[in-house]
Amino acid sequence: MPYNIPIGPYHPALEEPYKITVACEGENVQDVNIEIGFNFRSIELLAQRRNYIQDITLVERVCGICSNVHTMTFCMAAESIAGIELPARAGYIRVIMSELERLHSHLLWSGVAAELIGFQTMFMEIFALRELVMDVLEAISGNRVNYAMNCVGGVNRDVKDPDSILSAVRKIRQEIERIIIPIFTTDRTVQARTAGVGVLTKEDAIAYGTLGPTARASGVALDLRCDLPYAAYGELETKSAVETAGDVRARVVVRALEMLESVRLIEKALQDLPPGPINTGNRFPVIPVGEATARAEAPRGEVIYYIASDGSDIPLRVKIRTPTFMNMPSVRAMSKGQQLADMPLIQASIDPCYSCTDR
Amino acid sequence: MATDLKSQLSDLPGATELIQQRDGWWMSAPNLDVIETARFMLGLEGRLSTITAAALPGDETEVIYHYYFDHQVLNFKVTTQKNTLPSIGSILPAADWIEREIQDLYKVRFTGHPHPERLILPAQLEPGLFREPGGKQKR
Numbered sequence: 001m002p003y004n005i006p007i008g009p010y011h012p013a014l015e016e017p018y019k020i021t022v023a024c025e026g027e028n029v030q031d032v033n034i035e036i037g038f039n040f041r042s043i044e045l046l047a048q049r050r051n052y053i054q055d056i057t058l059v060e061r062v063c064g065i066c067s068n069v070h071t072m073t074f075c076m077a078a079e080s081i082a083g084i085e086l087p088a089r090a091g092y093i094r095v096i097m098s099e100l101e102r103l104h105s106h107l108l109w110s111g112v113a114a115e116l117i118g119f120q121t122m123f124m125e126i127f128a129l130r131e132l133v134m135d136v137l138e139a140i141s142g143n144r145v146n147y148a149m150n151c152v153g154g155v156n157r158d159v160k161d162p163d164s165i166l167s168a169v170r171k172i173r174q175e176i177e178r179i180i181i182p183i184f185t186t187d188r189t190v191q192a193r194t195a196g197v198g199v200l201t202k203e204d205a206i207a208y209g210t211l212g213p214t215a216r217a218s219g220v221a222l223d224l225r226c227d228l229p230y231a232a233y234g235e236l237e238t239k240s241a242v243e244t245a246g247d248v249r250a251r252v253v254v255r256a257l258e259m260l261e262s263v264r265l266i267e268k269a270l271q272d273l274p275p276g277p278i279n280t281g282n283r284f285p286v287i288p289v290g291e292a293t294a295r296a297e298a299p300r301g302e303v304i305y306y307i308a309s310d311g312s313d314i315p316l317r318v319k320i321r322t323p324t325f326m327n328m329p330s331v332r333a334m335s336k337g338q339q340l341a342d343m344p345l346i347q348a349s350i351d352p353c354y355s356c357t358d359r
Numbered sequence: 360m361a362t363d364l365k366s367q368l369s370d371l372p373g374a375t376e377l378i379q380q381r382d383g384w385w386m387s388a389p390n391l392d393v394i395e396t397a398r399f400m401l402g403l404e405g406r407l408s409t410i411t412a413a414a415l416p417g418d419e420t421e422v423i424y425h426y427y428f429d430h431q432v433l434n435f436k437v438t439t440q441k442n443t444l445p446s447i448g449s450i451l452p453a454a455d456w457i458e459r460e461i462q463d464l465y466k467v468r469f470t471g472h473p474h475p476e477r478l479i480l481p482a483q484l485e486p487g488l489f490r491e492p493g494g495k496q497k498r
Contacts, residue, residue: 036456037479048493080382209407209453222406227430292382293425293432295408304425306411309494316494321409329456358479
């Protein structure tokens with residue numbers, strides 16, 4: 001007889017609230033229904049009550065993992081309306097921060113995935129490695145979570161000692177090559193637990209509008225760093241990782257390869273860091289009447305900001321589209337016909353972030 | 360943008376001129392047929408990025424459909440009629456949650472939505488919470 005299993009809104013593994021109701025026939029998943037909104041904060045509405053400077057601080061709190069990409073994309077939208085050109089050095093620093101953020105986010109997810117797979121030693125190794133990335137972020141910005149790096153027209157802080165950062169990043173690369181890549185790409189335990197599980201076809205990935213590593217693991221070669229380069233990505237030439245199997249293993253492999261690419265981009269950006277100013281020098285730029293969208297490739301996929309301005313210091317409208325908002329509905333397509341015991345791993349395989357989704 | 364694509368987009372029911380801006384292509388077409396546009400974009404393997412709503416004076420809402428196709432961003436700006444628009448959720452599953460969120464926050468009704476339940480707004484709050492104006496009126 002078919003039955004429903006409600007899971008959530010509070011989960012022991014993922015410390016964010018959402019509810020998923022799994023309809024089963026025996027051990028076989030027939031359908032799932034996902035409910036969100038448990039962490040709704042009205043950030044878009046609050047942003048329409050504050051000025052642009054205050055909004056940068058506000059949107060940094062949309063997500064506790066990818067906080068930098070939110071301030072950067074907000075600033076990019078405002079810069080687009082105002083016609084502000086980013087100084088070259090600021091573009092490189094934005095890339096360094098974005099890729100460090102991707103690294104720590106992917107490592108966080110890898111640790112959670114290792115735990116869900118039942119690979120506890122891997123979890124501990126990964127979280128120890130993630131601390132090295134957090135140390136680099138702290139060395140550059142002074143902060144571990146909300147970095148306060150972006151301003152309209154550039155960045156707030158310079159990378160003052162690129163050589164010491166470069167040496168720390170090289171150590172991180174060695175550890176990724178030693179631990180992450182061999183285990184996530186060839187280990188038999190990981191393969192047995194992830195291959196053929198939670199398949200998302202390319203057609204479904206497009207129809208659901210999935211993004212980031214979730215889309216790239218289903219053969220959708222979508223990466224804004226290559227397709228619509230921003231900051232200094234055009235000069236650094238990103239190589240996007242794409243797999244076609246569409247299963248959990250493909251998502252694991254894509255993220256593992258992306259970590260290597262992030263390290264390469266950080267190293268290249270530090271080596272090529274151009275001299276010059278890090279912002280336009282105008283901390284209170286006037287945003288004229290207009291509207292613009294800005295897109296950036298966050299660790300989980302494309303983030304979009306839309307800003308409409310009436311020429312005052314308070315935006316008329318701020319719209320935030322986060323990647324999990326698009327990726328989570330596709331879990332329905334991934335889950336049908338799967339084993340109930342695989343549901344935690346399938347949900348986690350999109351690297352969900354409900355703080356972002358609920359805003 | 361390729362000339363034939365531009366011409367095909369201009370032939371959509373209710374379409375107006377496409378204008379290139381710094382962040383992509385924009386079409387301000389209050390009466391654009393959003394269903395035909397969704398079908399056309401799906402046929403191209405275009406992707407619905409999101410939909411933005413913004414309250415207009417009175418009870419209507421400006422709704423912007425943001426698509427992505429072949430390294431290009433396409434934005435179609437339409438206006439609701441009696442704060443209602445046809446749902447594209449049955450054509451593009453990507454629109455399902457987006458339309459439900461707009462229904463919660465701007466009280467826009469999407470006719471034909473496969474399951475128009477609340478998505479994000481807590482039960483104790485009234486729909487239309489985001490219709491409050493921002494900008495200089497907030498100073």
